Amino acid sequence: MPRQPAKPRPSPRRSPGRPGRPEAGQPGQRERILDAATDLFSRQGVAGTPVKAIATQAGVTPALVHYYFSDRDLLLDAVVEEKLQPLVAGVFANVAGDAEPMAMLVGMAGRLIRTAAATPWFPGLWIREVVSDDGALRERVLGRFALQRAVALSAPLAAAVARGKLNRGLEPALVMPSLIGLTLLPLATTHIWRRLPGGEAVDIDTMVRHVSALLTHGLAPAPDAGESRLSPESS
Amino acid sequence: MPRQPAKPRPSPRRSPGRPGRPEAGQPGQRERILDAATDLFSRQGVAGTPVKAIATQAGVTPALVHYYFSDRDLLLDAVVEEKLQPLVAGVFANVAGDAEPMAMLVGMAGRLIRTAAATPWFPGLWIREVVSDDGALRERVLGRFALQRAVALSAPLAAAVARGKLNRGLEPALVMPSLIGLTLLPLATTHIWRRLPGGEAVDIDTMVRHVSALLTHGLAPAPDAGESRLSPESS
Amino acid sequence: MPRQPAKPRPSPRRSPGRPGRPEAGQPGQRERILDAATDLFSRQGVAGTPVKAIATQAGVTPALVHYYFSDRDLLLDAVVEEKLQPLVAGVFANVAGDAEPMAMLVGMAGRLIRTAAATPWFPGLWIREVVSDDGALRERVLGRFALQRAVALSAPLAAAVARGKLNRGLEPALVMPSLIGLTLLPLATTHIWRRLPGGEAVDIDTMVRHVSALLTHGLAPAPDAGESRLSPESS
Amino acid sequence: MPRQPAKPRPSPRRSPGRPGRPEAGQPGQRERILDAATDLFSRQGVAGTPVKAIATQAGVTPALVHYYFSDRDLLLDAVVEEKLQPLVAGVFANVAGDAEPMAMLVGMAGRLIRTAAATPWFPGLWIREVVSDDGALRERVLGRFALQRAVALSAPLAAAVARGKLNRGLEPALVMPSLIGLTLLPLATTHIWRRLPGGEAVDIDTMVRHVSALLTHGLAPAPDAGESRLSPESS
DNA sequence: TATGAATGAGTCTTCATTCAT
DNA sequence: CATGAATGAAGACTCATTCAT
Numbered sequence: 001m002p003r004q005p006a007k008p009r010p011s012p013r014r015s016p017g018r019p020g021r022p023e024a025g026q027p028g029q030r031e032r033i034l035d036a037a038t039d040l041f042s043r044q045g046v047a048g049t050p051v052k053a054i055a056t057q058a059g060v061t062p063a064l065v066h067y068y069f070s071d072r073d074l075l076l077d078a079v080v081e082e083k084l085q086p087l088v089a090g091v092f093a094n095v096a097g098d099a100e101p102m103a104m105l106v107g108m109a110g111r112l113i114r115t116a117a118a119t120p121w122f123p124g125l126w127i128r129e130v131v132s133d134d135g136a137l138r139e140r141v142l143g144r145f146a147l148q149r150a151v152a153l154s155a156p157l158a159a160a161v162a163r164g165k166l167n168r169g170l171e172p173a174l175v176m177p178s179l180i181g182l183t184l185l186p187l188a189t190t191h192i193w194r195r196l197p198g199g200e201a202v203d204i205d206t207m208v209r210h211v212s213a214l215l216t217h218g219l220a221p222a223p224d225a226g227e228s229r230l231s232p233e234s235s
Numbered sequence: 236m237p238r239q240p241a242k243p244r245p246s247p248r249r250s251p252g253r254p255g256r257p258e259a260g261q262p263g264q265r266e267r268i269l270d271a272a273t274d275l276f277s278r279q280g281v282a283g284t285p286v287k288a289i290a291t292q293a294g295v296t297p298a299l300v301h302y303y304f305s306d307r308d309l310l311l312d313a314v315v316e317e318k319l320q321p322l323v324a325g326v327f328a329n330v331a332g333d334a335e336p337m338a339m340l341v342g343m344a345g346r347l348i349r350t351a352a353a354t355p356w357f358p359g360l361w362i363r364e365v366v367s368d369d370g371a372l373r374e375r376v377l378g379r380f381a382l383q384r385a386v387a388l389s390a391p392l393a394a395a396v397a398r399g400k401l402n403r404g405l406e407p408a409l410v411m412p413s414l415i416g417l418t419l420l421p422l423a424t425t426h427i428w429r430r431l432p433g434g435e436a437v438d439i440d441t442m443v444r445h446v447s448a449l450l451t452h453g454l455a456p457a458p459d460a461g462e463s464r465l466s467p468e469s470s
Numbered sequence: 471m472p473r474q475p476a477k478p479r480p481s482p483r484r485s486p487g488r489p490g491r492p493e494a495g496q497p498g499q500r501e502r503i504l505d506a507a508t509d510l511f512s513r514q515g516v517a518g519t520p521v522k523a524i525a526t527q528a529g530v531t532p533a534l535v536h537y538y539f540s541d542r543d544l545l546l547d548a549v550v551e552e553k554l555q556p557l558v559a560g561v562f563a564n565v566a567g568d569a570e571p572m573a574m575l576v577g578m579a580g581r582l583i584r585t586a587a588a589t590p591w592f593p594g595l596w597i598r599e600v601v602s603d604d605g606a607l608r609e610r611v612l613g614r615f616a617l618q619r620a621v622a623l624s625a626p627l628a629a630a631v632a633r634g635k636l637n638r639g640l641e642p643a644l645v646m647p648s649l650i651g652l653t654l655l656p657l658a659t660t661h662i663w664r665r666l667p668g669g670e671a672v673d674i675d676t677m678v679r680h681v682s683a684l685l686t687h688g689l690a691p692a693p694d695a696g697e698s699r700l701s702p703e704s705s
Numbered sequence: 706m707p708r709q710p711a712k713p714r715p716s717p718r719r720s721p722g723r724p725g726r727p728e729a730g731q732p733g734q735r736e737r738i739l740d741a742a743t744d745l746f747s748r749q750g751v752a753g754t755p756v757k758a759i760a761t762q763a764g765v766t767p768a769l770v771h772y773y774f775s776d777r778d779l780l781l782d783a784v785v786e787e788k789l790q791p792l793v794a795g796v797f798a799n800v801a802g803d804a805e806p807m808a809m810l811v812g813m814a815g816r817l818i819r820t821a822a823a824t825p826w827f828p829g830l831w832i833r834e835v836v837s838d839d840g841a842l843r844e845r846v847l848g849r850f851a852l853q854r855a856v857a858l859s860a861p862l863a864a865a866v867a868r869g870k871l872n873r874g875l876e877p878a879l880v881m882p883s884l885i886g887l888t889l890l891p892l893a894t895t896h897i898w899r900r901l902p903g904g905e906a907v908d909i910d911t912m913v914r915h916v917s918a919l920l921t922h923g924l925a926p927a928p929d930a931g932e933s934r935l936s937p938e939s940s
Numbered sequence: 941t942a943t944g945a946a947t948g949a950g951t952c953t954t955c956a957t958t959c960a961t
Numbered sequence: 962c963a964t965g966a967a968t969g970a971a972g973a974c975t976c977a978t979t980c981a982t
Contacts, residue, residue, distance in 0.1 A: 029945080043368045048282035050972060061947055066974060068945095128367045131424050133278045133359045142427065154432050169448025171441050173434040177424055178449060181416030189366050189412055192377065197389050199408035206406050213404025214413060218453025264962090285955060298964055301957065499966080513838045518752035520951060531968055536953060538966095598837045601894050603748045603829045612897065624902050639918025641911050643904040647894055648919060651886030659836050659882055662847065667859050669878040676876050683874025684883060688923025734941090755976060766943055771978065943982085951975075958967085 030068045032058040037075055038083045042121035045128050046076065046136035080140045084130075087122060091115050092149055101160040105179060106215050110208050112183040117204045123187035131180070150176050164221050175219075182211055265303045267293040272310055273318045277356035280363050281311065281371035315375045319365075322357060326350050327384055336395035340414060341450050345443050347418040352439045358423035366415070385411050399456050410454075417446055500538045502528040507545055508553045512591035515598050516546065516606035550610045554600075557592060561585050562619055571630035575649060576685050580678050582653040587674045593657035601650070620646050634691050645689075652681055735773045737763040742780055743788045747826035750833050751781065751841035785845045789835075792827060796820050797854055806865035810884060811920050815913050817888040822909045828893035836885070855881050869926050880924075887916055 036058035040049040051072060055062040069075040091111050095104060116122045129135040130146070158172040166175075186193070186207065193199045271293035275284040286307060290297040304310040326346050330339060351357045364370040365381070393407035401410075421428070421442065428434045506527035510519040521542060525532040539545040561581050565574060586592045599605040600616070628642040636645075656663070656677065663669045741763035745754040756777060760767040774780040796816050800809060821827045834840040835851070863877035871880075891898070891912065898904045 045280060045282055045363075045367065045369065047280055048369065051974085052972075062973080063947055063975085064945080067947095070974095072973065124368045127420075128280075128363055131420060131427075132280065132363045133423070133426070134280065134283065147427075147430065150428070150431055158433060167448050167452060169444055169451075171433075171437055171445040173428050173431050173437055174421055174442065174445045177421035177428050178417055178445070180424075181418075181420035182413055183416075185362075185366060185416035185420050186409055186412035188368070189415075191368070192366075192382075193385070193408050193412050195382065196385055196408050198393060198406075202406055202408055207409065209404055210406040210409045210413070213402050214449075214453040216404075216453075217402060217455065218449035218451075220452065286957090287955075296964055297956080298958085299962085302963070307956065515750060515752055515833075515837065515839065517750055518839065521953090522951075532952080533954085533968055534966080537968095540953095542952070594838045597890075598750075598833055601890060601897075602750065602833045603893070603896070604750065604753065617897075617900065620898070620901055628903060637918050637922060639914055639921075641903075641907055641915040643898050643901050643907055644891055644912065644915045647891035647898050648887055648915070650894075651888075651890035652883055653886075655832075655836060655886030655890050656879055656882035658838070659885075661838070662836075662852075663855070663878050663882050665852065666855055666878050668863055668876075672876055672878055677879065679874055680876040680879045680883070683872050684919075684923035686874075686923075687872060687925065688919035688921075690922065756978090757976075767977080768943055768979085769941085772942070777977065943980105945981090946979085947976105948978095949976085952973090954972075955968105955970085957969095959964105960966090961964090 029058075029060060029064065033060060033065055033068055034075075034078055034082060038079050038121050038125065041079065041129065041136075042124035051075075076136060077140065080137055080144065083121075084125070084137070084141060085145055087115060087119060088145060088149070095153075101157065101165055102216070102219060105175065105219060106212055109179055109183050109211050109215055112179070113187065113208050113211060114204065116184060116187045117207075123184040126180075126184050127188045166219055167221055170219065179215075182214065264293075264295060264299065268295060268300055268303060269310075269313055269317060273314050273356050273360065276314065276364065276371075277359035286310075311371060312375065315372055315379065318356075319360070319372070319376060320380055322350060322354060323380060323384070330388075336392065336400055337451070337454055340410070340454060341447055344414055344418050344446050344450055347414070348422065348439065348443050348446060351419060351422045352442075358419040361415075361419050362423045401454055402456055405454065414450075417449065499528075499530060499534065503530060503535055503538055504545075504548055504552060508549050508591050508595065511549065511599065511606075512594035521545075546606060547610065550607055550614065553591075554595070554607070554611060555615055557585060557589060558615060558619070565623075571627060571635055572686070572689055575645070575689060576682055579649055579653050579681050579685055582649070583657065583678050583681060584674065586654060586657045587677075593654040596650075596654050597658045636689055637691055640689065649685075652684065734763075734765060734769065738765060738770055738773060739780075739783055739787060743784050743826050743830065746784065746834065746841075747829035756780075781841060782845065785842055785849065788826075789830070789842070789846060790850055792820060792824060793850060793854070800858075806862060806870055807921070807924060810880070810924060811917055814884055814888050814916050814920055817884070818892065818909065818913050818916060821889060821892045822912075828889040831885075831889050832893045871924055872926055875924065884920075887919065 033054060037049070037054045040054055040057060044053075051065050052062045054075075055065050058065075065075065069078055091108065095108060125137070129137040130141045132138070153176060154172060157166070157175050160166045161168060161170055161172050194202070268289060272284070272289045275289055275292060279288075286300050287297045289310075290300050293300075300310065304313060326343065330343060360372070364372040365376045367373070388411060389407060392401070392410050395401045396403060396405055396407050429437070503524060507519070507524045510524055510527060514523075521535050522532045524545075525535050528535075535545065539548055561578065565578060595607070599607040600611045602608070623646060624642060627636070627645050630636045631638060631640055631642050664672070738759060742754070742759045745759055745762060749758075756770050757767045759780075760770050763770075770780065774783060796813065800813060830842070834842040835846045837843070858881060859877060862871070862880050865871045866873060866875055866877050899907070
């Protein structure tokens with residue numbers, strides 16, 4: 001303690017933490033900020049969330065947000081890399097182009113719904129800031145991982161449609177957007193349709209069933225065209 | 236600022252426009268502002284669009300925006316009432332609960348797509364500011380017309396599912412969200428999937444066909460008794 | 471970005487002006503700000519002068535400074551263009567390379583001193599922000615007018631030294647810096663040497679006489695061949 | 706940028722109280738910081754140099770700067786005492802009032818130039834922070850050693866002028882400022898006039914010769930009675 | 941001896957809004 | 962009708978400084 005003598009001692013400044021401070025530090029200050037940012041961004045939008053709001057929700061000073069992330073922009077980077085990217089990786093995990101396309105798509109839809117349900121900030125953030133035109137995360141997400149994932153899926157899907165393994169009326173390039181629209185958008189609007197009659201009873205399993213039903217029949221090749229379901233398969 | 240005493244002092248009723256202005260006629264100042272606001276809101280989000288940007292795009296001063304709309308908040312009201320509401324009314328036009336549910340839904344999807352394609356600001360605005368959690372227009376839209384429209388549709392849909400006129404795996408409360416997700420979200424992300432292989436060739440008709448195909452089979456009652464059920468994710 | 475300030479409409483906000491407001495407006499708000507900026511920059515340095523200080527001295531709000539100058543940087547531009555440039559132009563007025571070099575230089579020194587004395591901010595600003603290494607106005611001033619003025623003078627001076635119309639011991643490239651050093655630096659340090667014995671009595675005319683005396687003999691060609699050479703440091 | 710946080714200077718300002726003096730490593734942490742500070746102050750100005758920049762250049766943490774110097778203000782003190790003061794002492798070394806004034810002044814000019822050339826931070830720091838109006842080091846330097854040095858010189862110079870041992874047109878109180886202006890200002894502006902034609906070839910010896918030539922003739926008593934007088938403003 | 945963490949007090953800048961003209 | 966001028970309130974970011982370790 002080198003500062004003994006003529007210490008001005010302006011303010012007592014004892015316990016720096018706001019109520020509910022981390023004590024020892026399990027959550028990790030940086031983590032708390034990142035969580036708060038992700039949450040607020042998903043609820044109020046990036047443009048609608050001042051750094052101060054993030055700091056407040058994390059129980060820190062705005063200056064500390066800059067201390068850890070330097071920049072509002074780098075904070076966005078961190079959200080994409082440390083929050084979104086892992087999540088998307090989870091959804092795409094063990095998705096192989098060679099699998100049965102129907103199963104793959106329905107499976108991905110289910111995983112998307114369950115993932116999103118377990119990570120409440122996901123659908124809102126994606127809808128608002130990735131999908132939207134000038135979404136603050138859009139280019140980051142597309143450039144870093146989303147686009148390549150979509151591209152990787154595009155050839156198999158086109159082939160599946162061409163070979164009649166998927167409904168021939170489908171447009172391959174629109175399959176993924178349809179999937180997103182069918183899963184994340186309803187999830188992002190839970191608060192809305194819950195207000196509808198019958199809506200309050202809908203749970204995640206119901207949702208998975210609904211989307212599965214829609215996709216199973218909607219994506220499948222038309223039964224009357226003479227194509228039997230699950231023809232011999234030759235990969 | 237340095238206006239000396241000898242000020243011209245124009246008469247109380249001066250001719251409005253400066254030279255080279257659109258005069259009082261065709262476009263309408265107020266209309267231009269409203270258009271600019273709608274467009275910018277849809278592209279940059281409400282929170283991301285300052286009044287000044289709207290004024291600039293409309294070719295007027297920020298003060299004039301206040302002159303016509305008093306308030307940023309009332310400008311939002313105007314956008315909802317004069318832009319969104321008529322559009323939604325168009326989509327729901329001659330939708331009757333008594334019609335064949337399949338035809339009604341597929342028809343509405345088609346109308347949604349065509350309407351949105353003809354009104355580029357629509358999908359973006361809806362996705363960002365109506366659907367999103369704290370969307371700036373959300374409560375306005377829900378409270379004024381969207382909710383009651385959805386409610387009106389909810390009973391017939393539930394009945395149709397119950398009576399087997401729609402796929403039994405569907406959840407009535409989720410039919411409308413699915414419809415929105417299947418139409419507006421892909422439309423809002425045109426810029427994205429256009430970059431995918433095969434995406435650049437997709438036009439509106441293709442899109443209508445794609446969604447129709449998906450819905451026609453996806454919503455229709457299962458042709459056979461064996462209902463496809465997705466296993467609830469064996470986690 | 472985040473707008474929507476929860477309009478409480480707190481204060482009636484009547485008379486905007488602070489004490490001593492311009493009333494009719496002789497000085498001109500913009501002019502007042504520019505004057506304040508120039509003055510403060512010269513006294514405290516550019517880096518040491520917050521916009522708020524300028525605003526306060528001008529009797530306005532910081533926001534108004536931005537209203538007129540957009541940017542701290544553009545304010546610097548304005549200071550250079552509207553304050554420094556005219557002043558320098560005045561000093562260099564009717565300076566012709568063809569004139570007798572002695573008379574020209576001594577005349578310029580005199581004009582520099584009188585100009586600077588009449589414009590108290592000039593020497594300080596020049597010394598601190600033009601001459602100094604990372605001076606905030608340096609590149610602006612050099613790039614826009616100072617360098618070309620110096621270059622224009624450089625050939626005639628070299629010729630004059632070569633032809634013996636100026637002291638042969640002089641280095642042409644150093645003549646202008648010497649002139650500046652002999653005039654602006656003492657002027658910038660008035661407050662210092664005024665404290666010295668005999669200093670309080672020195673006025674502008676005395677200063678002009680002093681510099682003229684020094685230059686008249688210092689610049690003039692040596693009357694006799696015996697050129698004084700300083701021994702290279704007798705350490 | 707604008708620093709200088711209203712120095713209340715509450716503490717008695719003791720010797721920084723380094724708990725155990727550095728003396729460990731060769732370069733010396735403290736020395737490195739002091740060097741970095743001096744260098745940066747001279748190039749960017751005191752107000753334009755954050756502690757962090759000093760720390761970075763010295764390869765340490767900002768906290769360590771405070772550890773050694775307690776305070777930004779005390780760091781300035783240290784720069785003055787440990788850097789500027791010794792340098793100035795060197796320039797004034799063996800300057801005696803009784804010497805031949807001409808030789809003393811020309812000698813001092815030469816020593817000033819050579820000193821400054823060997824210590825690149827000197828001219829800039831002096832010009833910017835000692836000479837300038839609110840220079841951050843000004844009062845420190847004047848109060849501690851510069852003023853008394855100048856005062857000590859002032860009587861002999863006045864006597865020399867009075868006795869005709871120096872040019873009678875000179876103003877004694879202005880001799881030292883002229884000397885500073887003639888030496889340090891050109892040195893501080895090396896980067897500028899080096900860009901002029903002929904400037905790139907100028908070296909220290911040339912500079913010494915130039916100033917010596919100017920001073921030798923400029924300071925010397927007029928060889929003839931006809932004293933050149935500059936007309937008071939040739940308008 | 942040294943530092944990472946943390947913060948209060950600024951600094952620059954933007955914005956919605958008002959008002960006299 | 963329309964606008965230039967003006968401002969209070971915020972927003973992002975920086976900085977000197979402190980402190981526990």
